Amino acid sequence: MRRLRALEPLAWVGPAIVLIALVVIWPVIEMIRSSFLEISRLGVVRGWTAGDNYVKLFGEKDFADIMLRSVIWVVAVVVLTVVVSLALAQLFNQHFPLRKVARWALIAPWAASVLMTAIIFKWMLDPEVGVINQIRVKLGLIDAMGGAAADQLGDASTAMPWLVFVAVFVSVPFTTYALLAGLATIPSDVYEAAKMDGAGRFRTYWSITLPLLRPALTVAALINIMNVFNSFPIIWAMTHGQPGYSTATSTIFMYILKGSDIGESAAMSVVNFGMVIVLTVIFLRVSRWNKEVA
Amino acid sequence: MNMKLVGGAALGLATVLVLSSCGSGGSGGGGDTQAGGDGQVTLKMVAADYGDGPGKPNSGETFWKGVVDEFQAANPTIKVDVQVINWNDIDKQVATMVQNGQAPDILQTGDYSGFVQDKLLYKVDEVLSPNVSGDLLQKFADFGKVDGTAYGIPFVSSARALFYNKDLFSKAGIAEPPKTWDELKAAAEKLKAAGVTQPFGLPLGQEEAQAESFLWMLGNGGGYKDASGNWAINSPQNVETFTYMKGLVDAGLTTPNPGTKDRKTVWEDFGAGKVGMVNGGPMSIPIFDAAGLKNYGIVPIPGKTGPLDTTLGVMDWIMAFNQNGHAAEIKKFFDFFYTGSAAEKISELYKLLPVTNGGIQKLSGDEQLKPFLDALPNASFYPFQDHNWPTVNTAIKQTIGGAVKDDPAAVLGELQKTAESANG
Numbered sequence: 001m002r003r004l005r006a007l008e009p010l011a012w013v014g015p016a017i018v019l020i021a022l023v024v025i026w027p028v029i030e031m032i033r034s035s036f037l038e039i040s041r042l043g044v045v046r047g048w049t050a051g052d053n054y055v056k057l058f059g060e061k062d063f064a065d066i067m068l069r070s071v072i073w074v075v076a077v078v079v080l081t082v083v084v085s086l087a088l089a090q091l092f093n094q095h096f097p098l099r100k101v102a103r104w105a106l107i108a109p110w111a112a113s114v115l116m117t118a119i120i121f122k123w124m125l126d127p128e129v130g131v132i133n134q135i136r137v138k139l140g141l142i143d144a145m146g147g148a149a150a151d152q153l154g155d156a157s158t159a160m161p162w163l164v165f166v167a168v169f170v171s172v173p174f175t176t177y178a179l180l181a182g183l184a185t186i187p188s189d190v191y192e193a194a195k196m197d198g199a200g201r202f203r204t205y206w207s208i209t210l211p212l213l214r215p216a217l218t219v220a221a222l223i224n225i226m227n228v229f230n231s232f233p234i235i236w237a238m239t240h241g242q243p244g245y246s247t248a249t250s251t252i253f254m255y256i257l258k259g260s261d262i263g264e265s266a267a268m269s270v271v272n273f274g275m276v277i278v279l280t281v282i283f284l285r286v287s288r289w290n291k292e293v294a
Numbered sequence: 295m296n297m298k299l300v301g302g303a304a305l306g307l308a309t310v311l312v313l314s315s316c317g318s319g320g321s322g323g324g325g326d327t328q329a330g331g332d333g334q335v336t337l338k339m340v341a342a343d344y345g346d347g348p349g350k351p352n353s354g355e356t357f358w359k360g361v362v363d364e365f366q367a368a369n370p371t372i373k374v375d376v377q378v379i380n381w382n383d384i385d386k387q388v389a390t391m392v393q394n395g396q397a398p399d400i401l402q403t404g405d406y407s408g409f410v411q412d413k414l415l416y417k418v419d420e421v422l423s424p425n426v427s428g429d430l431l432q433k434f435a436d437f438g439k440v441d442g443t444a445y446g447i448p449f450v451s452s453a454r455a456l457f458y459n460k461d462l463f464s465k466a467g468i469a470e471p472p473k474t475w476d477e478l479k480a481a482a483e484k485l486k487a488a489g490v491t492q493p494f495g496l497p498l499g500q501e502e503a504q505a506e507s508f509l510w511m512l513g514n515g516g517g518y519k520d521a522s523g524n525w526a527i528n529s530p531q532n533v534e535t536f537t538y539m540k541g542l543v544d545a546g547l548t549t550p551n552p553g554t555k556d557r558k559t560v561w562e563d564f565g566a567g568k569v570g571m572v573n574g575g576p577m578s579i580p581i582f583d584a585a586g587l588k589n590y591g592i593v594p595i596p597g598k599t600g601p602l603d604t605t606l607g608v609m610d611w612i613m614a615f616n617q618n619g620h621a622a623e624i625k626k627f628f629d630f631f632y633t634g635s636a637a638e639k640i641s642e643l644y645k646l647l648p649v650t651n652g653g654i655q656k657l658s659g660d661e662q663l664k665p666f667l668d669a670l671p672n673a674s675f676y677p678f679q680d681h682n683w684p685t686v687n688t689a690i691k692q693t694i695g696g697a698v699k700d701d702p703a704a705v706l707g708e709l710q711k712t713a714e715s716a717n718g
Contacts (some may be wrong), residue, residue, distance in 0.1 A: 018649060044394025044412040061708060126566050127550060128491065146491025146568060147550055154551025157522060240500040243553040244696045260685040262393070 031273070034266035043262065045269060053267040062245040062253070067275070070229065070249040076164050077228045081171040082221055088172065091177035110173035118237035121166050125238075127151040132232065156246035159239050163247060166234050171227065177218045182216025183209070218287050229276050250275065296534035301585075310714035335623050336373045339400040342610065343380045344577065344644040346481055352580070352643055354378035363637045365627060372623045374400075385684075397615045399544060404440065405633055406446030406611040408684045416614040418444035423626045426632045433671070434497060436607055440679055449629065450640055451609040453666040453673055454509055454597065456563065457578065458571040460589045462490055471571070471593045473601045475513065475538060475631065478571075483664065485570040495572030496539070496548040498695035501556035504687050507694050508606050510535050513597035514714040518686070518713075519677045525686075525713040528706035538598075543698045553695015571655045574659050575608075576631035576666050576704055592665050607673025686713045 035053055037214040039044040057063060091285055109117060124132045127150040136142050142149040186209065194204045210217075232251050235241060240246030241256060248256070252270050257265035341686045342505075343354035358376040366376060377398075379387050384403050391397055397414060409415050418427060418438065427435065430448055438446035458471045463481070466488035472478040473605050482493035497506055505638045516531035526532070540550050547568070550556050558581075565585025573595060582590060594601040611630075614624045629635060640650050640658055647666055648654055654670075657663055677683050697705040 040408070044393075044414070045388045126425060128563055128566070151550040151554075152555045224315070239554060240692075242499060242692065242695065243551060243699060256688070257521045258389070259688040262389070292325055292466065 001074055009219055014270075028273070031266055031269050032176070035263060037263050037266075037271045039262040039266075049263065050271070053261070053263040057137065057257075057267045062248075066245060066250055066253045067271075068197050069247075070188050070275070071249075071279075073167075074225055075173065075228050076091075077167040078221060078224045080164065080168045081175050081219055081228075082099055082174065082217070083289050084168065085172050085179050085220070086217075088260070090178045090184055092176065092180055093183045104174060106173050109170050111274035114231075115233040115237055116248070117170055118166055118234045121162070122153065122238045125153050125162065127154070153239055155241065159247050163235055163238060165229060166230060170234070171224055175224060178216055178220035178223075182213045183215075186212045206217075216285070218284075221287070222283060224279065229272070229279065299324065303387075312648040333371050334373060335371065335620060336375055337620055337623055337627060337718045338398040338618075339374055339376045339402070340384070340398040341376055341378050341389070341402040342384050342404065343378045344640070344646065346584075347380065348378075350478060355642065357643060360639070361631065364634070364636075365630050368630065369626055370503075370569050372626065374627060398614065398618050399618050399620050400614055400627065402449055402610065404608075404610050405678060405684060406613045407440060407678055407681055409615070410445050411441045411614065411681050414617065416613055416616045416621055416624070417444045418447055419560040420421060420621050421511075421614040421628055422447060422632075423625065423629050426629055429632070429652050431556040431649055431651060431654075431670075433673075434607075437609070437675055438611065440681075445490045446611040446613050449610045450637075450644075450646035451607055451649050451670065451673075452575040452577055452647050453605045453616075454505070454573050454575045455589050455592050455594060455609055455665050455669065456571055457582070458591050458593070459564065459569070459587070460591055462488070462567065466490070466570070471591060473594075474596055476581055478596045479547070482542065482570065483545075490568070490570045492560075492563060492569040493571070494542060494548045495560040495569040496543070496552040496698075497555045498552040498558040499555045499557075499559040501558060503694045505606055506557070506573060507607065507690065508674075508676065509568045509595055509602075510539060512593065512602055512604055512606070514538075515598075515676065519680075523677075524711060527686075528703060528710040529712055532558055532706055535598075536706065540665055540702055551695075552698055553693075555594065562635050570674040576647060579645050579662060592662075594669070604672050604674045605669045607670060607675050608653045609675070622633045638678050655672065681712060689713075703710040 005084040023159050036048060038049045038052070040046060088106070092099065092106070096102075101149065104161050114290060126132045127133060130150075133142070133145055133150045136150070137145060142148070148154065190203065190208055190212070194208050199207065199263040230250075230251055232247075232255065235249060235252050236248060236255070239247045245253065245256075250268060254272060255266055339358075340357060341354055345352035345354050348355060353443075355376075355378050358378060361375045362376055366372065380403070388398075388403065392409075392414065395485075406415065424586060431451075434448040434451060435444065438444045438448060452679065456471065462472070462485060466484040467480070468481050468484050470477075472481045473599060478494070485493035495504070508518065511532050514525070514531045514535040515527055515622060516535055518525065518527055520529065522525040539548075543552060548558055554683075560569065560572060560586060561574060561578045561581045562580075563569045564574070565582040565587045567587060574582075594603075595605065596602075612628070614621070614628070632650065637648060637650065637653055640646055641653065641657060646689075647662065647663065647670060648657060657667060660667075675688075680686075686709070689709055693705060694709065
């Protein structure tokens with residue numbers, strides 16, 4: 001009887017453990033296992049390799065560039081998203097006419113499929129007929145439709161900013177709402193106290209709002225880091241990682257590799273997985289997430 | 295303490311087992327309904343979409359439904375489940391199916407050779423009657439063989455030629471379509487001067503860079519392999535070819551940033567009257583028609599010193615997988631397809647060329663298809679039978695566009711290295 005009682009907690013946490021084991025741990029093990037297998041392009045396992053997949057992966061001409069680009073991609077998208085969202089959250093926290101409508105409208109980029117959004121932007125940027133290029137022609141920014149100047153997605157230097165823009169565009173709604181919820185938890189008496197002490201607006205924001213917003217900010221940024229690092233549809237739909245691999249992140253590279261060498265692709269996944277963990281740890285260190293606000 | 299752990303592990307394991315057995319039970323039931331008691335066999339077929347995608351009147355779904363309905367009416371004990379996948383995704387999705395042990399019975403796609411090495415396919419004579427295989431064009435059927443044994447059955451073929459917009463040509467004051475590279479460049483310059491944004495449509499992006507590249511290589515006596523069958527992607531001829539193309543690109547005479555452009559986009563631009571000339575095939579005719587372009591001409595592709603006496607022959611394949619043991623049923627379906635009206639219908643609907651002598655005779659009256667039917671006998675092909683080709687092809691699709699942007703020799707050299715080291 002006693003022994004049975006001791007098992008009781010298991011009934012409560014059991015389903016969660018099983019779920020985690022099934023959808024998190026098992027795939028991770030399977031992924032790591034695949035990265036040490038030689039698998040034909042068509043999915044037939046041909047046996048074990050002692051890390052050949054990793055040797056081949058690290059030997060790829062474009063590997064270093066792709067990893068560096070992935071980090072820049074994550075940092076750029078997350079920083080811009082957070083900055084824009086902080087401003088938007090502040091705005092939406094004020095009372096103004098039609099605030100409800102504006103708040104609803106912000107959900108749109110979030111509710112729409114990311115792939116759809118990416119394809120729409122690709123169309124808008126089409127060099128021959130895209131509406132963005134038509135506007136640029138009208139504004140005199142470019143001479144004519146159809147040429148290289150109108151083809152912003154065709155070159156990495158102009159394509160990357162657009163990819164980042166679209167990624168920020170789809171990440172902002174969630175981040176803004178997370179921060180808005182954080183703002184709502186800040187009690188009004190601290191603001192009153194600050195006012196009594198004669199703190200200005202900037203000082204109040206810097207010393208009161210931001211520190212108290214830190215838990216919400218940390219969570220929002222962390223979720224974004226993981227999301228953006230693994231983000232696939234935007235880049236795939238808009239550039240396929242081309243020209244060459246010059247707009248590919250590690251997730252895109254992993255997908256392309258899958259077409260020629262599944263084992264190497266699995267090795268890329270493992271590296272990706274490690275990168276997310278490293279980025280997360282660095283971020284948590286920097287943001288001192290578990291330190292109480294002084 | 296230990297008990298808890300063991301209990302937890304046991305519970306977890308039990309759940310995993312239950313769940314996973316549910317999973318395999320479900321998929322197994324879908325793929326193999328032989329146990330149905332009435333002797334019903336379901337053939338799972340995966341096919342590429344030659345149409346404009348789901349929902350369009352010429353979608354693959356619609357075409358195959360017509361074929362399958364007719365077949366099932368004649369063979370009530372065989373059910374054929376067709377899954378149509380677009381060209382961009384089909385290879386990866388099929389690989390996933392094979393990886394998960396859910397290979398289809400029949401696959402219709404652009405390549406068969408990769409499956410041979412892993413012994414996944416039936417030999418052709420196990421799934422096709424001799425009278426049908428005897429009618430296949432010999433040169434095409436030969437390409438379905440690996441080490442002397444046929445595994446791939448040619449499904450449809452196509453050839454390429456140069457399409458040019460007659461209205462734009464007369465606007466630019468060009469009397470004759472180009473026959474040589476020099477004439478091509480001169481024509482492109484005139485077109486540009488007349489305000490054409492893309493004098494030559496050059497799709498070297500992910501969708502089909504390997505085709506456009508090959509057509510250009512052929513124009514200078516090059517190719518992916520040399521005469522003795524060794525990879526020769528960075529041969530001097532090919533480097534010269536891409537250097538010439540880079541010149542066109544740098545002068546703004548082509549589609550901008552060719553390495554990022556898919557053929558579909560460029561063909562649509564040609565249909566919209568934005569492109570002066572483009573390499574295309576019979577399958578681009580419906581796209582041009584749909585865009586409302588009527589006044590275009592079709593001529594052989596210009597080479598360095600004269601028009602090509604060969605062209606890229608592309609054939610797609612149909613093949614049978616041996617995992618589910620449905621050879622007899624598959625044979626019935628294949629025989630039905632090639633001897634009935636289905637093969638003819640596919641040529642008509644998608645402007646694809648037939649692969650049988652009988653089929654070519656039936657189509658010989660079609661004026662639009664004539665330039666292509668004439669070119670078929672002397673066509674050149676991708677090095678399909680090389681089991682490294684799929685790997686090389688993936689790399690070409692992604693990076694060969696760089697050869698007209700950066701250093702041609704370096705980019706082609708990198709591809710050559712991939713080809714020589716790949717292990718398919």
